[in-house]
Amino acid sequence: MEPKSKVSPTKIYETIENVMTERLAGLSYNPKFAGRISVSLAEQIKRAIWDFIPERYRVIITVSLGELKDQGLQMASRCSWNHAVDDYICYNFRSPQMFCVATAYFIYKE
Secondary structure, eight states, X not given: OOOSSOOOHHHHHHXXXXXXXXXXXXXXXXXXXXXXXXXXXXXXXXXXXXXXXXXXXXXXXXXXXXXXXXXXXXXXXXXXXXXXXOEEEEEEEEOSSEEEEEEEEXXXXX
């Protein structure tokens, strides 16, 4: 069963970018609040992009927030999915004090 329409990456990427920039601009990293901010940001992103998600798609949002202190970081993920209909969008936010990576996965439910 093919989807009637697929995910529109441009509009969703712009929406995620706007949410993260508005929420994180001027914010300093605090390890006490990083977990709560990550969960809240994931929920806010999901609400913001919900109207752009076609029928029968499941959305999974992950947010990773950390402090920048002259270190390197590499992140990776692996998923088992159908490349013809499933998709993902990743946005990276960076300030002098912290980084934040938000990834939205779109999985089609047949």
